[in-house]
Amino acid sequence: MSKIYEALNRAESDLAGSAETMAKMMKPLRVSTNSEIPVQTPPLNETFHHELDFDQIREASWYPDLQALPAVSNRGGALEQFRGLRSHLQEFRDQKRIKTILVSSGLPQEGKSFVSANLAVSFARHKSTKVLLIDGDMRRSSLQKILGASATPGLSEYLSGEAELLDVVQRAKQVEPHVPLPKGLSSLAFIPAGGDAHNAAELSGSPRFAELLSHVGPLFDWIIVDSSPVNLVSDGVNLARHCDAALLVARGGVTEYKTAQRAVSELKASTILGFVLNAVSDHKSPARYYGYDNAATKA
Numbered sequence: 001m002s003k004i005y006e007a008l009n010r011a012e013s014d015l016a017g018s019a020e021t022m023a024k025m026m027k028p029l030r031v032s033t034n035s036e037i038p039v040q041t042p043p044l045n046e047t048f049h050h051e052l053d054f055d056q057i058r059e060a061s062w063y064p065d066l067q068a069l070p071a072v073s074n075r076g077g078a079l080e081q082f083r084g085l086r087s088h089l090q091e092f093r094d095q096k097r098i099k100t101i102l103v104s105s106g107l108p109q110e111g112k113s114f115v116s117a118n119l120a121v122s123f124a125r126h127k128s129t130k131v132l133l134i135d136g137d138m139r140r141s142s143l144q145k146i147l148g149a150s151a152t153p154g155l156s157e158y159l160s161g162e163a164e165l166l167d168v169v170q171r172a173k174q175v176e177p178h179v180p181l182p183k184g185l186s187s188l189a190f191i192p193a194g195g196d197a198h199n200a201a202e203l204s205g206s207p208r209f210a211e212l213l214s215h216v217g218p219l220f221d222w223i224i225v226d227s228s229p230v231n232l233v234s235d236g237v238n239l240a241r242h243c244d245a246a247l248l249v250a251r252g253g254v255t256e257y258k259t260a261q262r263a264v265s266e267l268k269a270s271t272i273l274g275f276v277l278n279a280v281s282d283h284k285s286p287a288r289y290y291g292y293d294n295a296a297t298k299a
């Protein structure tokens with residue numbers, strides 16, 4: 001077993017107990033931006049006028065895990081919290097043109113995939129905005145489980161040149177003719193991570209990632225890229241180079257300050273939008289179930 005896998009396994013088993021408890025409690029999110037981090041805007045992706053159309057995207061049967069996808073449901077604290085995060089990002093967009101956001105954190109189990117999937121759904125359910133969710137964690141992919149979608153072919157096959165764009169991108173198929181897809185799934189497209197890639201670091205540095213983003217860019221309003229933990233492997237940093245910005249996740253009561261600080265420094269070449277403080281409960285806050293805590297955004 002490689003050192004990287006040993007480190008991932010160790011970090012995962014250290015956090016597994018608390019993660020399980022968090023998952024059961026389904027605690028809300030709080031959003032915090034970090035305005036003190038010096039930001040450098042990478043150039044926006046070139047907009048190639050490719051003839052890709054949403055209807056051309058292959059339909060596939062999805063069986064979403066609704067426990068892990070509270071943003072699909074029509075009520076609940078998590079739905080409100082993701083709505084808060086969404087409007088916060090939309091405000092960022094008013095200041096700076098951002099479309100492709102990499103979601104990352106320092107270590108495994110902090111909630112990167114949970115936040116990526118729910119943020120993508122939250123964007124997509126708002127006025128049927130077209131959203132592409134990409135699973136960029138080619139070592140420990142999990143978005144296919146959350147969406148109940150097929151895992152391959154995906155990003156690793158695309159980056160290695162074994163598959164082309166239309167082979168790897170999928171959207172949910174309407175199962176019953178008279179039952180529309182849940183809000184948030186009908187305008188969502190997904191690129192799974194693909195088969196387990198032992199050469200994920202190398203693949204993530206492929207120029208084909210930039211090419212992929214430039215092809216899909218014109219079709220989507222937002223592109224959310226989930227990633228592997230940046231403190232352990234370089235894949236996330238490689239993918240971030242081609243994204244417009246990065247959003248970091250810290251897990252309440254679990255992520256240590258130095259871990260979060262190290263994640264920021266790993267992504268220092270990217271525009272960091274801020275931290276999502278995931279799985280926290282703030283008993284004092286009356287806004288607990290009605291959007292994010294504004295005080296936290298000034299932290």
Ligand SMILES: Nc1ncnc2c1ncn2[C@@H]1O[C@H](COP(=O)(O)OP(=O)(O)O)[C@@H](O)[C@H]1O
Nearest residue numbers: 019022023026027108109110111112113114279
């Ligand atoms: N806010 C949350 N509420 C409930 N469960 C959560 C929350 N955030 C993460 N989880 C759960 O914790 C586990 C780890 O989260 P995940 O997103 O897979 O972490 P990462 O992608 O950073 O490794 C998953 O089972 C996920 O469903």
Ligand SMILES: [Mg+2]
Nearest residue numbers: 112113137142
């Ligand atoms: Mg993950």
